[in-house]
Amino acid sequence: MPASAVPVAQASSIGRCIAAKSGIAIAAVLTIAAASLLAMGRTLICRCGHVALWHGEVQSDRNSQQLTDWYSFTHVVHGLIFYAAASTALRRWPLSAKLVMAVGLEAAWEIAENTPMVIDRYRATTLALGYTGDSVLNSFADIGCMIFGFWLASRLPVAMSVAIVLTLEVGLALVIRDNLTLNLIALIVPVEAISAWQAGA
Secondary structure, three states: OOOOHHHHHHHHHHHHHHHHOHHHHHHHHHHHHHHHHHHOOOOOOOOOOOOOOEEOOOOOOOOOOOOEEOOHHHHHHHHHHHHHHHHHHOOOOOHHHHHHHHHHHHHHHHHHOOOHHHHHHHHHHOOOOOOOOOOHHHHHHHHHHHHHHHHHHHHOOHHHHHHHHHHHHHHHHHHHOOOHHHHHHHHHOOOHHHHHHHOOO
16 A cells, blocks of 8 residues: 555544434534533523523523524525534545544534633623623534534535535625624634624614
């Protein structure tokens, strides 16, 4: 076997190993995520004490507390993007192994965005003026939305996946003046003009 083929073969072997235990791996990731979020002080459900399927008010202390909200669509975008990235970087891995990696990334995202530093950043630079962090229920629903996006991307032509991402991003920008792209810009390098537009100025 050529030396250059050894890393490829090893990568394929790792992918097959993860795929063989994908159910256990995903369950472990979700367990770690739930334990981490609870340890960080996140509530299991909305602080209001009840569970709702949808909450549509962005500037609200109940945003990211219920099962779904406008930002759930950004997690569908995550799934579409994660599938594209995994198909490029891990193209020899089975689909289930790629899904494990995507769930791990999404769980890490959920934990990171619920740290005090990121919560304060959201409150200071985005539309989330009343944001106090996600409930564990909402975080798990977000992971579910990512899985849905990942599944969609695995079934659809690339052009269709791109069209969905663009439609969701443009649609969210028009409806709530925010989306995944704008959210990342606000978190990393806030632009005053964008912030003013989002505030309705």
